[in-house]
Amino acid sequence: MSSNIRTPMDAAVNATTLTPNGEKPVTEVATQPSRRAFLTTGGTALVLGFVVPRLARAEGLANGIMTPEAASAAGVQLNAFVSIDTAGKVTLMSHRSEMGQGAYSVVPQILAEELEVDIATIAIVVAEGDPQKYGSQLTGGSSTVRGGITQLLKTGATARDMLVRAAATRWNVAPDTCKARLGQVTHTASGRTLGYGALVEDAAKLTPNKDVALKDRKDWTLIGKPIPRADTPLKVNGSARFGIDVRIPGMLFAVVERSPRFVGKVKSFDATKALLVPGVKHVVKTERDVFGKMREGVAVVATSTWAAIKGRRALVVEWDNTGIPEVSSASLTAALKTSLSSKPLNAKTKGDVAAALGATPAVDAIYETPYQAHACMEPINCTAHVTDTAAEIWGPVQAPDWNRGHLAGALKLPMEKVKVNMTFLGGGFGRKAFTDFPLEAALVSRAVKAPVQVVWTREDDLSVGPFRPGAIYHLRGALKDGKISAIEATMAAQNLMEQEPGDTPKKPNDNVTEGLAETYLEMVPNYQFGDVPLVSPVPVMWWRSVYSSTNSFAYESFLDEMARAAKMDPIAFRRQHFDSPRLHALVDKLESVSGWKDRKAGTGYGMSLTYCFSSWAAHVVKVSKAGTGIRIDKVWTVLDCGVAVNPDVIRQQVEGSIVMALGAAVTHEVTFAMGSAVKKNFDTYQLPRLRDIPPIEVHIMENGEPAGGVGEPGLPGLTPALTNAIYDLTGSRIRKLPFDLAKV
């Protein structure tokens, strides 16, 4: 099937066969259409880019959108974001990665809205990592749309305005008597039309207007429509190329034995037996940088992945674990629980909490959440080719610009000699924003002087980390006249910023309220939110929805307990704590779609309301008894993400968030024993399957509020809505995750 999406790999090598000894050198990968490339291939083109806002400000440029000519006159880097050639073909540079969130569809959808072209005619070229050109390229924090929408609309509008002006000049009429639609400009009175292709040459000579008026929301024809994703055809026939599918002539494959104690050093290794395995070529020590600290490993490099795996089984490594504390799940939990009684670093306080709580708080509870792995279906991997003078990587990376900087620094190469190519990501969830694994691949490639693909086995993926930190919360609350008069919240967890032995975190963790609706902070007269940071050799990092993924379980369970203590309906109880019409509309919708008011005997209903990456999500979960356990009958979710660019893509993201939350609530966790994460694969780290998924109904609020995140906000509230429903049905309160639905 053909597609309009071109990733670096398609340009690099046609990988139907893998030649063991490359005839062609690697490297020349066309990812960035230069203006010259257009001039030589498609004739004169209209190229518009934007200067990274930070640089535009520094240069005193009022409008960051400009042509290459203007940019070179101003001496700034331009990113050739949109180009239209003389055939009228539109090319859009995608500087964000596609990891399942539909980036290659929603981004053109926004652009086409103002550019007035048929979205199907937009070709996507995946950009390489270049912060000078694109600013942050991190695909994280649910930022693909909310971070880019204004720039995209403006760029589209600016280009369209130039094309209209070019046509008007040609016809000698006023620009405002002309209209652009579906790739052509029409003079309304005379009916004359010209395609964009015929106009680009003239348009390219014009100066972009500043602040071209954007369409009114009611005139949108594309934004808000469930336009089918452009990448789907590639994903049903095996042709979407992920990082692990990168094939380069002469490449080798490697797996790495990494320190089971996270920061252990290689004392010695014996490669004799490994090197006897047919196909194994090299065994080399390697390392990767996690939070500035090198983690060591020994790589087995072979002519196929299987040979490398077999070689690794025959490899003997002796580790030096001197001074590394020996953690276990029990010791981590005990340390976190003990921390709860020490004085927290207070991030947010108001009023007099101690006085308001008094001697007997209405609720006094501890909530526990486990460590989790990202478990992207595409395991961590990266392909690198490093020579003495240059480095190039191809991989499933969420932050190509970070990788480029990290590699240049670590390999001591100038930035322009480091090339980072993004492939499709088989899931990311935060893990693939981390730059350790490309560096590891690069170091192996440099050591063996060949292109190398390092693949993490599933066991590596689930036991090496970084993981989502487990967190334990102590919450106490007081009521006055049926409303919350005080909240005292203490979180004990590793702080992502300062997490290891040797770190001495002194700054309170502001993220202790992430996921909690700000409205409680406004309405509650007394509160104190703080954290007691734990340091441990276990590496931790962000995981889909970050702190909200654990915070919300604690807060939304606590609020349910508070509602029960106030003898009030959980929705009615929450309503007292906000004024915002937007929030009331959200909760009204939730109440009506879920049939909250017509609940039947023998069923349990639970709800939650969370705020994450600028979007609101409200869930209701319905449960009933099944044998000795619980069955989830249905999930209703209402999302308010402001402008909803593509409702179908949004639904996908919310459904996926619910499934991911469900697994973390009821089936899997990372555990530790004798200083290491317990080796797991999908037999012991069980993800939900088709048969475990309840019916999910997603509703999206229609409003014109600024675009919020979509990829993560659906996740944090599912679990508390579920445990609140179980309480509603059975009267038993679940305060520790994960739990077994069959044994509630």
Add this chain to the structure above:
Amino acid sequence: MKTKLTVNGRTHEVDADADTPLLWVLRDHLGLTGTKYGCGIARCGACTVHVDGRAVRSCRQELQTVAATAKITTIETLDQNARGKALQEAWIEHSVPQCGYCQSGFLMAATSLLERTPNPTDAQIDTAISNLCRCGTYPRMHAAIRSAARRLTTSEAP
């Protein structure tokens, strides 16, 4: 060791150890990267291919256990199978994939289900397909499989 292998209608001579899982033969020796590695222990189904029309988890199928006469089909030629093609179309229509990594395996498993059970119920789908998807694309799969099944049974009717 040289082994003859018929994949997608073409016979290849593969030089790989007898214990090499079919998955790595396909991916690393034949460059057929549409079949994915997810776990290597027959738990996730990302590596599902058809061997003589039957869905097989190729990560646990050693090369030496593949019969010389076996006909292997991978996602790359699934569209040549009427059921496979109908499922691919239904997948697009229902916008099933997110990251897409697991989808080859699901489509191979679903095709094999429709071969045996042309009109599966949701319960039959749940029992037959135990593949894993981390992006959580499951909620759309029942409807997609049923619509493919419907299309096939009506078009096959005389």
